[in-house]
Amino acid sequence: MDKLMIEGGIALRGHIPISGAKNAALPLLAASLIAPGEHTLVNVPRLRDIRTMQRLLEHMGAESQQDEHFHIDTSRIHTPEAPYELVKTMRASVLVLGPLVARFQHAKVSLPGGCAIGARPINLHLEGLERMGAEIQLQHGYVMAKAKRLQGTTITFDQITVTGTENLMMAASLADGVTVLENAAREPEVIALAEYLNEMGAHIRGAGTPQITIEGVPNLSPGTHTVIPDRIETGTYMIAAAITGGHLTLSPCHPEHLEAVISKLEGTGATICVNDGTLEIQAASAIRSVDVKTWPFPGFPTDMQAQFMSLMALGDGVSLITEQIFENRFMHVLELRRLGADINLDGRTAVVRGVESLSGAPVMATDLRASASLVLAGLAADGLTEIRRIYHLDRGYETIEQKLTAVGARIWRERDQD
C-alpha cells in the first residue's frame, strides 16, 4: 500500500489543470448500457472508480478501452449482473440497475454494504423502479429486478438523491409513456447525464430543476459526449490556495457549478476572479472563520465539507460546520485533531476553533473527501505529514501529487511497509 508524504508550509502558486468529473463520468458510463453499440466519452478521468466501473461493464460483456478517449461497445451484453465484489468497492455501481432493467427487462445487482460516510440505502432507487412496474426482490444480498416494459408514472422523492435521480431518469428514458420525477436532484452531473441521454435520442426536459419530465422512447442509439470539469476537484484546489497563503489559477472549470463554494471562500477573505472558464484565487492574509451547512445543489456540497473544515481549522475564530446530507461524514475530525486542529463534534455539527498553526503527523485516510482534507491540512502544516491508506484518494483525484508538485508543493508517494 502507498502512503503520501507532505512537507507543509509552502504557498502554492501557478496553474492546475482540472480533470473530468468522476461523478459525471460514472453515470455516463452506466448509461452506455442502455443503447447497444459503440459510445465515445471524452475527458474521462483516469481514476480507480472509473476502472471499477469499466471492470463492471466488462463483466457484463461490454468491450472498452481508454486511449485519448473512452470507447465502450455495449452490443454484446450477456450478463446483466453487478457482483458484490465490484459493488462493495464502489457504491456508484448501483447506477447500472436502471439501464439494465430498461434494456433487458431484468437485472441482478448486489446491494451495497455499509459505507464510511453513512448508511446510504438505495430504497428510493428501488421504490421508484417498483412504481414504474418493476418487480423487485431481495435475495442473498442481491436486488433481483424484473419488468416487461417499465411504465411511465410520477415519482416524488422524499429525499433528494443524486444517483437515485440518475438511475430513474435512465430507466424512464426507455419506459412506456411519460415519467415525472419530483423533488429531483439538481446537480450539474444530473444535467450532464440528461444531455447525453437526449443525444442518444431520449426526450428529457427539466434536468437541473426539481421536476424532470421524461417521455419514454422505444430505443436509443449510442453517442459521443464530453465529461464536464470536476467541480469538487476544482473546489479542493481552491482551498489548497487559500490554506497555504497561495495564488492559483484553475481551468477548465464551470464557475457556475461552484457558486456556494466561491461565496463561502470569499467570506473567509480569499479573492476570487472568474474569467472565461478559469478561476483565479488569491489567499487572504488571515483566514476568517465562517459557518457552513451542507445542502444538495445549489447549496454547499457535502463533498467539500471535509476540505473546508481543514481551512477553518486555521481560521481566526469559531466556525460551525453542519453536515446535513450524510449522518457520519466526520471521520476526518479525529485525524485533523492529530494535526493540531481544535474540533469538537456536537451531533451533526462540528465546532471548529481556529488555531495558529497545524503540525505534521502520521494520519489515516478514511474516505475520499476525508483524504483530500488531510492533504490540504498537510500542505499547510509545519513539518512532515504522512497519509496512509491513500487508495481512497486515488478513487477521485487524478495525479494529485503531480498537480500539486507543479505548483510548488513538496509531496511524494512512498511504499507503506506496515
Ligand code: EPU
Ligand atoms: N438516500 C436514501 N435512500 C436512497 C438514496 C439516498 O436514504 O435510496 C439518502 C442517503 O443516505 C443520503 C442522502 O439520501 O443521506 C443523499 O444521498 P445521494 O443518494 O444523493 O448520494 P449518492 O447519489 O449515493 C452522490 C455522489 C456522492 C455525493 C452525494 C451527495 C456519485 C457517484 N456520488 O452519491 O459523492 O456525496 O451524491 O452529493 O455521484 C464523492 O464523490 O466523494 C461522493 C461520496
